Every structure is written in C-alpha cells, then in structure tokens.
Amino acid sequence: MTPRRVALVSGAARGQGLAIVRRLRADGLAVAACDIQADLLREAVAASADEEILALALDVTSESQWAEAVAATVERFGGLNALVNNAGILHRSPLEDETSDGFERLWRVNCLGAFHGMRAALPQLRAATDPVIxxxxxxxxxxxxxxxxxxxxxxxxxxxxxxIAAAELAPHRIRVNAVLPGAVSTPMLADDVQSRLAASMPARRLADPAEIADAVAFLVSGRATFITGAEITVDGGQSLFG
Known part of the structure; x- marks a missing residue:
C-alpha cells in the first residue's frame, strides 16, 4: 500500500488557505492546517469533522512556533511530504506614507515566514518521498x-x-515551486475593492479560492514530479493587459 502523504499549510483558517486544505484532503493527503487565527482555524477544522486535518496555531514569523508545528505534524501523521507557505497579509500605502513598522511587518509575514517554514520543514522533507514546497x-x-x-x-x-531554494534543493530532489494568484475573492479584499478589481479583469470576475487551490494541488501531486522552479500564474489573464 502506498504510504499516506502529509502536507502542512500555513494561513489555513479561511479563504484561499482553507480551500487548499480541502483540495489536498480531496487528493488523499493528511493536512496540518496552521494559522495565527487559532479560534477561527479550530472552528473551520471542527466543522469539517475530518480526523485527517490537524489544526495548529502558528505565527509564521516565529521560528520556534514553526519548529513546534512541524514536530506536531510529524507526531500526528508520521512524516511530512509537502509544505505550502500560503500565509500572507496585505495593506496598501504609497512610498511616502509607508512606515518602517508597516513595511517590516509585511516582509516578516510574507517572506520571512516562508523562510522559517522551509528551514523548519527541511529535515523532514529530505527524508520524505517526493518532497515539495x-x-x-x-x-x-x-x-x-x-x-x-x-x-x-x-x-x-x-x-x-x-x-533560489529550487536551485539549491534540486540535488536533494526537493521540488520548490510558486503559485502567483491575481485578485482572489477572499476576506483579504474588502467588498468594494473586489467589485472594482472584477470590473477591470478580462473575465469580469475574481478568482475563486478553489481555483488557486487546484494549482497548488497540481504542484503537490505526482503529476508534477519533474517540475521545480516553476511559477504558475493564476490571474484570469490580468497580467496580459498590464
């Protein structure tokens, strides 16, 4: 029997992250769903009534919490094959109005968080079958x-x-890829912003979170075993028109 594959997904309490959790579960992976919004996450996981989803509180800017999340995942499911660094935050500000605190906060979540995640998961991924980030x-x-x-x-x-991680980890057979969503209909975007963006899109709509989850699931799956360093843009053609 093929061993069960295990994924850890950050930013999983709602929207795109929760859609990724559900899509990976549909593909048969056990999933550690992680988010700093612990109560919201636990509600979502409890509503699923799925014992193959583990809810874990995680501040992605904390190196120690990443270590704890990976350890808890391995203790529960026996290993880790896939890491999905989905956690992210957004605010808008022109250069002259941006603050040092605001700038650093976004970098710490959006980039440093993924760095911490990759470092924490690396020992488990090196030992895994078809490891992927x-x-x-x-x-x-x-x-x-x-x-x-x-x-x-x-x-x-x-x-x-x-x-850089894709190039560095390729000799260790760890695939590293990116999904680049455009505007997605999630709580990250206010309703008025969603309406304005939808009107400017070629398809006259935003992406559904499930459409981003499908791209992630493909990269995690056995259908993408020779793909690393790739970038899948999921934006309904928005980038084509500038």
Whole structure:
C-alpha cells in the first residue's frame, strides 16, 4: 500500500488557505492546517469533522512556533511530504506614507515566514518521498502596482527566495515551486475593492479560492514530479493587459 502523504499549510483558517486544505484532503493527503487565527482555524477544522486535518496555531514569523508545528505534524501523521507557505497579509500605502513598522511587518509575514517554514520543514522533507514546497507569491511579484510598497516588494522577495531554494534543493530532489494568484475573492479584499478589481479583469470576475487551490494541488501531486522552479500564474489573464 502506498504510504499516506502529509502536507502542512500555513494561513489555513479561511479563504484561499482553507480551500487548499480541502483540495489536498480531496487528493488523499493528511493536512496540518496552521494559522495565527487559532479560534477561527479550530472552528473551520471542527466543522469539517475530518480526523485527517490537524489544526495548529502558528505565527509564521516565529521560528520556534514553526519548529513546534512541524514536530506536531510529524507526531500526528508520521512524516511530512509537502509544505505550502500560503500565509500572507496585505495593506496598501504609497512610498511616502509607508512606515518602517508597516513595511517590516509585511516582509516578516510574507517572506520571512516562508523562510522559517522551509528551514523548519527541511529535515523532514529530505527524508520524505517526493518532497515539495509550494510558495504563494502574487502577480504583485510580476509587475509593479502603485501604492503596494511593502506588499509588492515582499512578494518579489518571496519569488526570488523560491527560485533560489529550487536551485539549491534540486540535488536533494526537493521540488520548490510558486503559485502567483491575481485578485482572489477572499476576506483579504474588502467588498468594494473586489467589485472594482472584477470590473477591470478580462473575465469580469475574481478568482475563486478553489481555483488557486487546484494549482497548488497540481504542484503537490505526482503529476508534477519533474517540475521545480516553476511559477504558475493564476490571474484570469490580468497580467496580459498590464
């Protein structure tokens, strides 16, 4: 019998992260769902009534909490095959109004968090069958969006970190890829912002979180075993039109 595969997903309490958890479970993976919003996460996992989902509180900026999350995952499920660094935060501010605290906060969550996750998971991934890391970047790492000083630069950095990790870990047969969503219909975007963005999209709508989850699931799956260093843009053609 093929051993069960195990994934850890950060930013999993709602929206895109929760959709990724559900999609990976549909593919038969056991999943450690992690989020700093512990109460919201526990409610979502309890509602699933699925014993193959483990809810873990995780502040991705904390190196020690990452170590605890990986250890708890391995204790519960016996190993770790896939890491999905999905946690991220967003605020908009022009360069002249951005603060040092605001800038650093986004970098700590959006880029440093993934760095901590990869380092914490690495010993387990080295021992795993078909180990893979998927980082959630953004189309904000493909082109400059005004008034996104902190967010955009943090996602550009995450994109670069993904590429470097892919090159460095390839000899260890650990695949590292990125998904670059455009605008997604999640609580991260206020309703008025979603309406404005949808009107500017070629498809006249935002992505459903499940559509991002499908791309992540493909990269995690056995259908992508020869893919590393890749970037899948899921934006309904938004990037084509600038």
């Amino acid at each position: 998927v980082n959630t970047c953004s189309t904000g790492a493909l082109r400059p969006f005004p008034n996104h000083t902190a967010y955009g630069s943090s996602k550009w950095a995450l994109r670069g970190l993904t590429q």
